[in-house]
Amino acid sequence: MALFMWIDIGSGTSNGVITEDGKLLAYHLLTSGVNYKQTAQKIRDELLEKAKLRPEDISFTVATGQGANNVVFSNQQVADIRCCARGINQIFPLVKMVIDVQGQSSQVIRVDEHGHITNFAVSEKCASGSGHFLEVIANILQMPLEDIGAFSLRSSNPVVFSTSCAVFGESEAVSRVAEGASKEDILAGVNKALAEKLAALAHRVGLEEPCAMSGGAALNIGLVKKVEEKLGIHLLVPPQPQFVTALGAAILAKEESTKPVTLVQAKPDHSSVSLEEPDIL
Known part of the structure; x- marks a missing residue:
């Protein structure tokens, strides 16, 4: 069982989902407020409660959105544009x-x-x-x-x-x-x-x-x-258009979690969110 979580911290609203093998297990949406870290934690807690899971059950977590760097428990931050593209392709495979x-x-x-x-x-x-x-x-x-x-x-x-x-x-x-x-x-x-x-x-x-x-x-x-x-x-x-990016991020979370790790010399990274497509996609 591989479980993946996505958290999107937007300027007005924030939401997240948990998926298992492409199946949606739980989703939650709320107003972002002024404390993005608290908002991220609230979404995580609600998702875990709805799915009846523990934090350690989640294999990989992806954060996106304006406040992505405030999702301190995420494994990776991904640009929402990538998530949206992947999510809409999952729902409507023929969409261009x-x-x-x-x-x-x-x-x-x-x-x-x-x-x-x-x-x-x-x-x-x-x-x-x-x-x-x-x-x-x-x-x-x-x-x-x-x-x-x-x-x-x-x-x-x-x-x-x-x-x-x-x-x-x-x-x-x-x-x-x-x-x-x-x-x-x-x-x-x-x-x-x-x-x-x-x-x-x-x-x-x-x-x-x-x-x-x-x-x-x-x-x-x-x-x-x-x-x-x-x-x-x-x-x-889509029936729930506000969760398209969420779905895409969950898909990317699964793909990123299986990406082989290559040890390289560390370099400064001045960007918190990547727009690059992963090599395996």
């Missing part, structure tokens, strides 16, 4: 591209039939190209984040946002509320603005089908439809 919307950034990844990255583009630092923009607007409108997708579909006149900056976009949303714009029109406008950024990323790396969408924002049906309209294609969305 995935649009991944994270809390602070978004990325479009082209993959081959093995889940290896062939090309990718990451959104600029501005949070308007990420899921955080949706969270900000949902808070302004005092709506649960999980409700904004379906609610936005009621819009008949989406608000046009004149700025691509999340900070100014927040101010603009407040102004539109004061002017009497409906919640559904504001939400539809936000989805449209984000969809335009995601579509631009997709075209930058070269649009390919089949194409999937992952990350928590993929639960926003309004956003998915806007992206489909912009790209003129159908998007495949």
